[in-house]
Amino acid sequence: DAGVIQSPRHEVTEMGQEVTLRCKPISGHNSLFWYRQTMMRGLELLIYFNNNVPIDDSGMPEDRFSAKMPNASFSTLKIQPSEPRDSAVYFCASSLTPSSNQPQHFGDGTRLSIL
Amino acid sequence: AQSVTQLDSHVSVSEGTPVLLRCNYSSSYSPSLFWYVQHPNKGLQLLLKYTSAATLVKGINGFEAEFKKSETSFHLTKPSAHMSDAAEYFCVVSDPLLPGANNLFFGTGTRLTVIP
Numbered sequence: 508d509a510g511v512i513q514s515p516r517h518e519v520t521e522m523g524q525e526v527t528l529r530c531k532p533i534s535g536h537n538s539l540f541w542y543r544q545t546m547m548r549g550l551e552l553l554i555y556f557n558n559n560v561p562i563d564d565s566g567m568p569e570d571r572f573s574a575k576m577p578n579a580s581f582s583t584l585k586i587q588p589s590e591p592r593d594s595a596v597y598f599c600a601s602s603l604t605p606s607s608n609q610p611q612h613f614g615d616g617t618r619l620s621i622l
Numbered sequence: 623a624q625s626v627t628q629l630d631s632h633v634s635v636s637e638g639t640p641v642l643l644r645c646n647y648s649s650s651y652s653p654s655l656f657w658y659v660q661h662p663n664k665g666l667q668l669l670l671k672y673t674s675a676a677t678l679v680k681g682i683n684g685f686e687a688e689f690k691k692s693e694t695s696f697h698l699t700k701p702s703a704h705m706s707d708a709a710e711y712f713c714v715v716s717d718p719l720l721p722g723a724n725n726l727f728f729g730t731g732t733r734l735t736v737i738p
Contacts, residue, residue, distance in 0.1 A: 511665070550666075550712070550728045598665050608654040608673040608716070611726075613665030 509533070511614035513599050519620045525587040528617045530599030531580055536612070538605040541574055541584050542598040544616070550598075556582065557605050589621045626715045628729035636737045641700040643732045645713030648694060655696045656714040657687055666712060672696065683707070708736045
């Protein structure tokens, strides 16, 4: 039973470069979430989708960040241009619905380092 | 406003002794409550959840938590710690009155160390 799959697991790149993070949610899950985790700020919700439609992107830090979900089995989070302060672990999670009593299932994350 | 407070940033126990990780929440309505565990270089894994059914909730790996409305607490316990329990633990509260996924409030985490 495959869980949420994220790629790459690690990414190191120079500032100014475009970064694309990928996520495959659990099959049958209708909601997908992107989080960022840092020591200073903990876990922050960036954006979430329901049925492939972005519902709330108020957590996206700025216009350099964008997310897409072209189909039910794939989502991307893109940073362009990247900056050192974007260095963090980015998690994708999915759940059956966005309901408050539905647990989210997390991928293992992408550790992003911007030099 | 909703919030969740994990009272200890770090807990250290000896292997075989009980574990207590404390969590207090504030919520204007009947919340759902979760405990997640995060092992190094891994994502968060659901340990257990409370959604207004039995107040004592049993989870995976021998963990359980008790919802105490009068104390607004949802402490996580385990009778006997195992080395593999060493990880970061997050208490999460959700408010059903808020729309969508922004109804989740994560605690700052408690790092559990298990001493051999």
